[in-house]
Amino acid sequence: MTRPEMADETLFLLLHNEMVSGLYRAAEHGEGENGRCITKLENMGFRVGQGLIERFTKDTARFKDELDIMKFICKDFWTTVFKKQIDNLRTNHQGIYVLQDNKFRLLTQMSTGKQYLEYAPKYLAFTCGLVRGGLSNLGIKSIVTAEVSAMPACEYISD
């Protein structure tokens, strides 16, 4: 995980973009309605998240509580997947956590500002699933939603 591989980030970015457009193309050709694409993306992310978390928590110590788990997701998990940490973690101490990333890797190539804002949710669905899968494997049932106010910053809200 710490080898300096230059191309792997771009590879995942391109694969992810192709995944999103591929799913939507298939939907247009009549394979199920459009509304299900986001769900499919999220479920894909869910399964990947489960496997990833198993691999990442193999060597870490046991987690003390929910906040510990969220901190792990913000630091180690995000760093390994997106090469940077979450910029801001907020909680209302009643089960709602907001993870804010000011320069989300999967969106930086699209725009900086308000252009293409309406297309952003499609690209966030996979990551929502990723977080949900990771949390579910660690024993936390959650609903993860994402919001974009200005590219490339986005927020993930975990319930």
Place this chain on the structure above:
Amino acid sequence: MAVCIAVIAKENYPLYIRSIPTENELKFHYTVHTSLDVVDEKISAMGKALVDQRELYLGLLYPTEDYKVYGYVTNSKVKFVMVVDSSNTALRDNEIRSMFRKLHNSYTDVMCNPFYNPGDCIHSRAFDNMVTSMMMQVC
């Protein structure tokens, strides 16, 4: 060296259980089942005990006259239980730890296999081979 190895899911049902010798298998199933209580006790006592509360390896769960039972829990609350023959006194703690690490590594590989659905029984041949290698080392 190990006489019986079991992988128990978060909801406490067995994902994988195998024992050698193959007769008397029910006795081992029963032993693993009763050891789950001890595992739960160790996990929940984490808050009060000062020793090794953040470790994944749980150590000796309980010894009987014929064999000893060791436990290990992952961060995803999947438990590994290993029953070892008591007559084999050459086995040290470090060796048990390394066996559990190998188990954990193989389990992670199974988890990342896209054809495996989390919660199903483990049918992977690679996992089987690894477990066989751990069980047959003495005979």
